[in-house]
Amino acid sequence: MxxxxxxxxxxxxxxxxxxxxxxxxxxxxxxxxxxxxxxxxxxxxxxxxxxxxxxxxxxxxxxxxxxxxxxxxxxxxxxxxxxxxxxxxxxxxxxxxxxxxxxxxxxxxxxxxxxxxxxxxxxxxxxxxxxxxxxGLAQVLRLPARFVLGGLAGLRLVGMFIEDWRFLGLARRARGVGDGGGPIGALRRFFGPAFALLVISVRRGSKLATAMEARGFGTAPRTWARExxxxxxxxxxxxxxxxxxxxxxxxxxxxxxxxxxxx
Structure with a gap:
């Protein structure tokens, strides 16, 4: 994104x-x-x-x-x-x-x-x-390609995390656990999806790291499609x-x- x-x-x-x-x-x-x-x-x-x-x-x-x-x-x-x-x-x-x-x-x-x-x-x-x-970071400032590509992959996932948070809230509301409970309920509604999002993020990050290693990211001198x-x-x-x-x-x-x- x-x-x-x-x-x-x-x-x-x-x-x-x-x-x-x-x-x-x-x-x-x-x-x-x-x-x-x-x-x-x-x-x-x-x-x-x-x-x-x-x-x-x-x-x-x-x-x-x-x-x-x-x-x-x-x-x-x-x-x-x-x-x-x-x-x-x-x-x-x-x-x-x-x-x-x-x-x-x-x-x-x-x-x-x-x-x-x-x-x-x-x-x-x-x-x-x-x-x-x-x-620019890799070609102009000469930063390590592994660091740059890892940061780029993280930025690309920000939009997905936002969508995951929204879908988690909709799913909880569909099951009847998204409303009520006062201040304590509000805390539960926050920490529940937050923990679920943490688990999803760790799993997605592991899969992304494995996929990037399999494609040779960071293991050899890089070439760039755009100068x-x-x-x-x-x-x-x-x-x-x-x-x-x-x-x-x-x-x-x-x-x-x-x-x-x-x-």
Whole structure:
């Protein structure tokens, strides 16, 4: 099962080498991890928002794929505001919870960083075919073929595991064991199918490993059906990643909010 579904519109980003997209995302992430300030994260997020518009995802696909991130970011920021390091003027005190200027800025920085680091990864992964990614890892980065093909096989099984989980739930409901029971029943409904899925996964993995060994995967130098190359568009993508990282850092230093995490 491809991570890039046919419903996603073909785009220039989707046709790029996955290694260049991965490299751009890593560069931006590393730059944002060097400091915890809201200015650099906001600048990076704004620049990413302009570029993500060209990735080929419709508005509905974008919000569905990133919905978890939009929920997690505010919660991460709120937790930091309530329990983060206090500094500056005290804005609110309730019991052992103290909200200060410093904790609010830190919470805002954390929330923006979660979005700025997570959004490119999710969107770029949605426009990447697992086979193309494996070709790039093996041919461009020269990673061991056994490791790459094992990871590719695992990604291909993700869709099957999702279908197995759905069918297990339908089968239990058809037998009358899928509803009721309150909180304890809900736990049983989760752990029962989870254990069954674990057993299915182990059996399927063993069969897949045996089949791959029988076909000579990892026992001899590999040849590849499709050549993975880095072109001009990939250089532009890497340049954009470096540019976003550099602009975010420069603006944060100019605004006086940049604080190197190791200093």
């Amino acid at each position: 491809s991570l890039m579904t046919p419903s996603i519109r073909p785009s220039a980003v989707a046709r790029l080498n996955p290694i260049s997209k991965l490299g751009a995302a890593i560069v931006v992430s590393l730059a944002l991890l060097l400091s915890i300030d809201w200015v650099s994260a906001l600048v990076a997020l704004a620049l990413e928002g302009v570029l993500l518009f060209w990735c080929g995802l419709s508005a509905r696909q974008f919000w569905l794929r990133t919905s978890t991130l939009w929920i997690a970011a505010p919660f991460a920021g709120l937790t930091t505001v309530l329990y983060g390091r206090d500094s500056g003027a005290v804005l609110l005190t309730v019991g052992f919870v103290t909200v200060t200027d410093g904790s609010v800025q830190l919470g805002l920085a954390i929330a923006l960083r979660v979005l700025a680091i997570g959004l490119p990864g999710i969107v770029l992964l949605a426009t990447t075919d697992p086979t193309d990614l494996a070709d 993975s190359v880095i072109g001009a568009g990939d250089a532009v993508m890497l340049g954009l990643g470096i540019g976003i990282a550099g602009i975010a850092i420069v603006v944060a230093i100019w605004a006086g909010t940049w604080h190197f995490v190791l200093s």
